[in-house]
Amino acid sequence: MTQKDITFVADFLTEHFNEAPELYNRKGKYFNVERVGQYLKDEDDDLVSPPNTEGNQWFNFLKDSTHLKESPLLFPYYPKKSLHFVKRQMEGVIDQCLQKPADVIGKSVHQAACLSLYKISQSEDSTPQLFKLPFLWNDKTSNLHYVLFTMLENSISKIHILRRHTDTSRSVSNGILAVEFGNFLNSSINESTDSRCYSCLDAHFYDDETVTVVLKESVQQEGKERVLAQLPLS
Numbered sequence: 001m002t003q004k005d006i007t008f009v010a011d012f013l014t015e016h017f018n019e020a021p022e023l024y025n026r027k028g029k030y031f032n033v034e035r036v037g038q039y040l041k042d043e044d045d046d047l048v049s050p051p052n053t054e055g056n057q058w059f060n061f062l063k064d065s066t067h068l069k070e071s072p073l074l075f076p077y078y079p080k081k082s083l084h085f086v087k088r089q090m091e092g093v094i095d096q097c098l099q100k101p102a103d104v105i106g107k108s109v110h111q112a113a114c115l116s117l118y119k120i121s122q123s124e125d126s127t128p129q130l131f132k133l134p135f136l137w138n139d140k141t142s143n144l145h146y147v148l149f150t151m152l153e154n155s156i157s158k159i160h161i162l163r164r165h166t167d168t169s170r171s172v173s174n175g176i177l178a179v180e181f182g183n184f185l186n187s188s189i190n191e192s193t194d195s196r197c198y199s200c201l202d203a204h205f206y207d208d209e210t211v212t213v214v215l216k217e218s219v220q221q222e223g224k225e226r227v228l229a230q231l232p233l234s
Contacts, residue, residue, distance in 0.1 A: 042084040050080045112168040115176060118151065137205035144172065148203045148211065157181050159200045159213060161233075179231070181215060198227065209233050 038047050053059050059077075062068050075093070078086055118130055130152050137146040147162040158178045165172050181198040198215040206212040215227040 039083045041082050043082060044085055046080040047082065053079060112164065113175075115162070133200070133203055135204050138166075139208045141208060143167065146205065148205070150200050150203070157197050157199055157218065159203050159211075161211075181213075201226075206230060 038049060062074070068074060075090060078089070120130075132150045132152055133148065135148040137148070138144075139146065143166045145164045145166060149160050149162070150158065151160060158180045160176065160178045162176045163172055163174065181200070197218040199218050201214040201216050203211060203213045209232060211231045211233055213229050213231060215229060217225040217227075
């Protein structure tokens with residue numbers, strides 16, 4: 001440490017932790033609140049040692065600006081309050097800003113359709129995860145919503161495509177369909193006639209007309225083949 005550092009620490013201790021015998025019989029603290037710690041107290045009381053903002057460029061800029069001085073876009077400054085107080089004030093403002101959109105959006109959302117994908121026994125304690133890989137795509141050209149997903153259990157070789165019109169009052173043909181991969185890749189991967197089944201590891205829309213899928217060979221053996229396939233939506 002340099003002599004300047006030592007002097008700084010000594011001055012700090014002298015200023016904030018000097019003894020005050022006349023205060024020993026009084027409840028409370030016998031020394032000044034440290035100037036950094038006062039900002040971190042979770043209290044609404046005013047700071048013991050408020051900061052000196054004289055000469056601060058930002059405050060001077062706001063004071064001299066006719067448009068910004070009263071702007072509702074700027075969060076108000078509380079020079080005599082702790083950071084906890086300011087945090088609570090800001091959280092209150094943010095909650096207020098988000099409440100109206102939440103109410104409006106919540107009231108505008110309604111169920112457009114209900115499709116039964118599978119049924120499970122009511123006696124089961126825990127519901128098995130049968131729904132996997134939901135991926136959403138919006139075709140803005142045709143005003144269509146798509147959802148890609150797979151069903152586990154008996155349908156691991158299938159990928160399901162759900163299609164809905166963005167206008168809920170309109171319907172589209174083939175609202176939901178399944179594509180089964182099975183062994184249709186045999187001729188391109190291996191010329192043998194062995195029966196091979198592929199399951200879908202992942203699926204995303206590549207563009208409005210193409211779906212990209214990652215397939216895995218389902219047989220239990222080493223060196224399972226992985227296939228990246230581009231499937232035309234048509």
